Amino acid sequence: MILVEIISWIFIIAGALLGVAGGIGIHRFPDFYSRLHAVGITDTLCASLFLIGLVMQTGMSIASIKLCLIFILMFFSSPTSSHALADAAFLGGLKPQLDKDDD
Amino acid sequence: MNYPVKHSFSLGVILLALWLGMSGKFTVFMLCLGLASILAVLYIAHRMDVIDREKFPAHVNVPLLRFWLYLSREVVIANIDVVRRIFTPGKSISPQMFELPQTLKTDLSCVIYANAITLTPGTVSVNLNKESITVHSLSKEAMKDLCSGRMASLVPEDYKDE
Amino acid sequence: MIFTVAALAILVTILLGLARALLGPTIYDRILAVNMVGTKTSLLIAVVAVVSERTDMIDIALMYALINFIGVVAVLKFISQGNFYTAGKDEHSK
Known part of the structure; x- marks a missing residue:
């Protein structure tokens, strides 16, 4: 029992750290398209680790079913909204800063 | 070929499971409310014509599971890579934008x-069209990874229209 | 204790996101930041619900995640067309 608690704490703390890393990332990266990748961190692994940790805390109950539903919803909706943003920016004429030097 | 009836039925079963999972109260009154709302949703879905030829989501098979396993591993690896790039001082990224040809049917x-x-x-x-996908990637390594076509070969393809 | 740290980390992330929403040079940066803040808020509500053992609040987190997604798509439609009532040009088919 205590093992599950410790594992869930590790998951939640890792998720929190990843969230802060993503938050720093959207200030660190230079243009819109690269910031999308930083937000990708907070949308995928950070949210997943948080929700898995919370499911471990609640155990088998209605709450964990709902947490799993949030997980599924985020899993399907976050790439869709990322793609919608990138697509709208691209069609709106926003040019990415590309790295052209070598290669 | 009466797919509307079959797919309405499977949609109803999924909605019923969802409702039972979400409510957690099993009195007769609440069950009647749930049944009424499911019937209303089925009617609205029929009116909106959203029950179409596409099979309803419950087609989990072995290739899809294998793809999900591969995808979750990739997500973890890519996350670690991007976090490393965020905390590397100086210029750590080399953004690329390229057309990825795709042959999925x-x-x-x-x-x-x-x-x-x-x-x-x-x-x-x-951006996405029939022949290619325009991809923006944060680094050259991610671009080479995608161009090797490993992920594309694992996407399950046997979704035939009934 | 552990939940306090988690909630504080989420709040710091929300703060960083809000700063980007204020600073963001283009409108897309602002929408991106608002999208991230919405995701984090939904997680924050879930954490608070688990801590206070009021499982009804998880429903609110679920709804927040849904509305966040729909809101982002609606705002994108608005800025790319200028209104909500036209069907939009089919720019993908060219």
Whole structure:
């Protein structure tokens, strides 16, 4: 029992750290398209680790079913909204800063 | 070929499972309310004509599970890579934008592929048409990884229209 | 204790996101930041619900995640067309 608690704490703390890393990332990266990748961190692994940790805390109950539903919803909706943003920016004429030097 | 009836039925079963999972109260009154709302949703879905030829989501098979396993591993690896790039001082990224040719046959597997590209941090699908996907990637390594076509070969393809 | 740290980390992330929403040079940066803040808020509500053991609040987190997604798509439609009532040009088919 205590093992599950410790594992869930590790998951939640890792998720929190990843969230802060993503938050720093959207200030660190230079243009819109690269910031999308930083937000990708907070949308995928950070949210997943948080929700898995919370499911471990609640155990088998209605709450964990709902947490799993949030997980599924985020899993399907976050790439869709990322793609919608990138697509709208691209069609709106926003040019990415590309790295052209070598290669 | 009466797919509307069959697919309405499977949609109803999924909605019923969802309602039972969400409510957690099993009195007769609440069950009647749930049944009424499910019937209302089925009627609205029928009116909106959203029950179509596409099979309803419950087609989980072995290739799809294998793809999900591969995808979750990729997501973890890509996350670690992007976090490393965020905390590397100086210029740590080399953004690329390129056309990725794609040969997937059905629309659904094409969408699954584009969504999988977007889901892994470090690559975002920007635009999508029949022949190619425009991808923005954070680094040259991620670009080479995608161009090797490993992910595309794992996308399950046997979604035939009934 | 552990939940306090988690909630504080989420709040710091929300703060960083809000700063980007204020600073963001383009409109897309602002929408991106608002999208991230919405995701984090939904997680924050879930954490608070688990801590206070009021499982009804998880429903609110679920709804927040849904509305966040729909809101982002609606705002994108608005800025790319200028209104909500036209069907939009089919720019993908060219």
